[in-house]
Amino acid sequence: MSPREEAPDVDRLARSMLRLYGAHDDHEEHDHGENAEIRERNFAGAPDFVSDPDRAAAVREATLRDRERYLTYGLVSVDCRFCHSAVQVKKLGPAHTSVQWNAEASQRCAYFAEIRQAGGESARARTCPRLADSIKHAVAEGCLEEVSSAPSPGDG
């Protein structure tokens, strides 16, 4: 493109920009009024339409957090030193230990496997005695609190 051809284009562009600007000026007041009206409508509708679902979601989230806290707070993962199944343990007192077995851990536990092989019900065995030793070790090593300081469900 040569400069001679370019120059008129720039002039035309500048003129059309001025025209557009002028045209914009002509309609500005009208546009502004229209937009202001729409903004006002949206603002008036906001409390019902936006805030309530947000609050409901926040409440729902807090409830889930609380439930999660009650279920998992104070639980410590302990590996059975014998069969290496990992269970979630919470000491509720010197003689009260809450152990949460998952499906993988109970399948993996050699003690439960022995019971199953002997034709017994592994679900009837309350816990693996080797795991009980591992829990004692975990307490001795400071990995697990002797009595969990975490609030128990229902304490609020």
Ligand SMILES: [Zn+2]
């Ligand atoms: Zn075991």
